[in-house]
Amino acid sequence: MEAADTPRLRLDRARLEANAARLRARAAALGVAFRPHFKTAKSVEVARLSHGGAPGPATVSTMKEAEALAASEAAADILLAATAIPARLPRAEALARAHGTRLLLVVDSPEMARQLDEAATAAHEVLVEVDCGEHRAGVPPEGALAVARAIHGARRLRLAGVMTHGGHSYATDDPARLAAVAEEERAAAVAAAEAIRGAGMPAPVVSVGSTPTLLHARHLEGVTEVRAGVSLFWDLAQMSRGLCGWEELALSVVSTVIGHNRAAGALILDAGALALSKDVTANAFAPETAYGRLADAETGAALPLHVTIVHQEHGTVPVPDPSWFGRLPVGSRVRVYPNHACLTAAGGYGAYDVVDGAGRPAGRWARVDGWH
CATH class of the missing domain: 2.40.37.20 (D-serine dehydratase-like domain)
Incomplete structure (x- = not known):
């Protein structure tokens, strides 16, 4: 590396492995599955190491990430966390045909659910995105039913559950407030899932996740999985918050x-x-x-x-x-x-x-x- 041109990215494998082990242990202690997010790493090798060298569930932000993980057999169960649009469906369907990959899509409006259904030529599992307080994407828990009904009543879509992201946890460095945001995240996702089930529809997946809330959650009752990404590498923003x-x-x-x-x-x-x-x-x-x-x-x-x-x-x-x-x-x-x-x-x-x-x-x- 001394003779190589700069700037260059330097990745410490030992620290990466230790960070991944910490996250896996934390998820296990909370009784939920770990679905690491690869929007940070965007690397097949990091994907494998995040699960201790074995394939495992993954979260991605782009179809390109999903395609790389599937082709390398680093992941066969992938959640595309960015809101799905019809233009991505041909690649999603090709992924399933080529690799048998389970790809969970996400929507937060009946309108987008209808657009996906009109464009789909194969079945797709879809999650309702719930806004737990960040106010970026998602519907409030009480609005999840309308989106769920649009998915459940669609021709090609299969309702798979709910997901949320407690991104507003980054607004504080106070452990007590972080724990409170983690509970807001959990409660919003669980409430939405319970409302969907109460209306006679399925919600097997209850997915939450951000690095601060994973580390500070008091419990994750009713949740099935957690997502976190930057904590595989960490950075100064995370360090400034004591994480x-x-x-x-x-x-x-x-x-x-x-x-x-x-x-x-x-x-x-x-x-x-x-x-x-x-x-x-x-x-x-x-x-x-x-x-x-x-x-x-x-x-x-x-x-x-x-x-x-x-x-x-x-x-x-x-x-x-x-x-x-x-x-x-x-x-x-x-x-x-x-x-x-x-x-x-x-x-x-x-x-x-x-x-x-x-x-x-x-x-x-x-x-x-x-x-x-």
Whole structure:
């Protein structure tokens, strides 16, 4: 990796495996199945490791992810968490024909259920998305029945249950509030499922999930599965909320110091907005984070330096005194730990440079980027 061009994604396999084991253990302790989300990793190898090296249920954001997991036999039971649209059905049906994959679709309106049914040429299992408080997508629990009836009465759709996402859990770092949001998430999904069953319709799947709510839920009675994704890698946004520690961060960006702006008192890196993203979600609870924190390239030890300005291909790192120009000369390398691993990893890298627990190269894992 020392001779390779930068910026590059560095993935610590030992930390990834430890993080996955923690999530599996947490789901098992709550008595629910673990359906990890691959919107962060977008990697077949990560999918396998998330289940301890075996195939297992998966959550995806794109059909391209679903196709890669099915073709590699890393997953045969997949939930497409983004709202389904008719244009995706030909690929969904091809997936079932080619691999026998179970693909759960999601809708949150009778209108979209009707559009899917009109476009479908094969049967599709569909979940009702419930809004448990984030107000992004989904219907309130009391509105789930109308969507369920549209699915249940359709020609080609099969009602499979409900799902929800407690994304509003990221608005706090207070453990008590996180536990309360986890209960809001659970209660909303269970209430919707019970209403559907009470109306004589099936709801075998009750799916919830976000990293904070998985870790802080007091119980998950009535829930069948949990979804979480970024916690396989962790990032500074999660660390700022007390969900992980520095030694659990599995993903970083290797960057080269390409310049010294002595007049501005700053290092210039070749990791800018495209390499790191402009996400600053850690700053709500750790305002010094800016666009990412630097670490020693070899040891991973945290440095008191942050990327405070990003242009497309440049990152600016103010230094507290001129000695840093000697400590990090032009041509030297650093790691940058990002705010939001999902968006940073999606920056066009194409693959991860994987290292083992001792930092030795352990392979290069392709990413399934894009939509088509």
